[in-house]
Amino acid sequence: AQKITQTQPGMFVQEKEAVTLDCTYDTSDQSYGLFWYKQPSSGEMIFLIYQGSYDEQNATEGRYSLNFQKARKSANLVISASQLGDSAMYFCAMREPYNQGGKLIFGQGTELSVKP
Amino acid sequence: DAGITQSPRYKITETGRQVTLMCHQTWSHSYMFWYRQDLGHGLRLIYYSAAADITDKGEVPDGYVVSRSKTENFPLTLESATRSQTSVYFCASAVRGSGQETQYFGPGTRLLVL
Numbered sequence: 001a002q003k004i005t006q007t008q009p010g011m012f013v014q015e016k017e018a019v020t021l022d023c024t025y026d027t028s029d030q031s032y033g034l035f036w037y038k039q040p041s042s043g044e045m046i047f048l049i050y051q052g053s054y055d056e057q058n059a060t061e062g063r064y065s066l067n068f069q070k071a072r073k074s075a076n077l078v079i080s081a082s083q084l085g086d087s088a089m090y091f092c093a094m095r096e097p098y099n100q101g102g103k104l105i106f107g108q109g110t111e112l113s114v115k116p
Numbered sequence: 117d118a119g120i121t122q123s124p125r126y127k128i129t130e131t132g133r134q135v136t137l138m139c140h141q142t143w144s145h146s147y148m149f150w151y152r153q154d155l156g157h158g159l160r161l162i163y164y165s166a167a168a169d170i171t172d173k174g175e176v177p178d179g180y181v182v183s184r185s186k187t188e189n190f191p192l193t194l195e196s197a198t199r200s201q202t203s204v205y206f207c208a209s210a211v212r213g214s215g216q217e218t219q220y221f222g223p224g225t226r227l228l229v230l
Binding site: 035050095101102104108 | 206
């Protein structure tokens, strides 16, 4: 069965520094997708970045990059130059193949706090 | 407005009542999903739909009913609400094969069952 593991319940980072949020996954499928979402205290789920299992290059979106190591089954999120507004809960998720429904399986989340 | 909307945003109901949560998306995405978010459990899938008139159960479907007669709407009904269904409910939609794939989430509905 597919599983997503986020081992860091909480993280602290100094403003303007980089931070890495860990995510490992387990699947026997060859086709899958990996996502990171941000959930601020207001509650909405904000899409940050996506990596397809066949993508050879790591995905980047502005200050966000996804460190995809397929052999190790890890998909860590790197946030460069942290800002106070980055304080939020961050969820890693894996999309099942679409022929299995394409649904997302979420990790338990990492709460990031950015210190001024 | 373009995007994915949910209504109501907040709902208080009583045990045993029927409640329907609405979800509407303007992108014509084929896939739609309902998740619930609870402390200690993260987000869990209730039901999903690959297209109009096609629905399937997720991880926690008991006590819920869905329908999808139109591509843009995916209502979720709690047939007889229970206190354990107090939660935050998120609707999401997705398009397949666009290259830059994602699931877009609605703003959520906070449901309290007394």
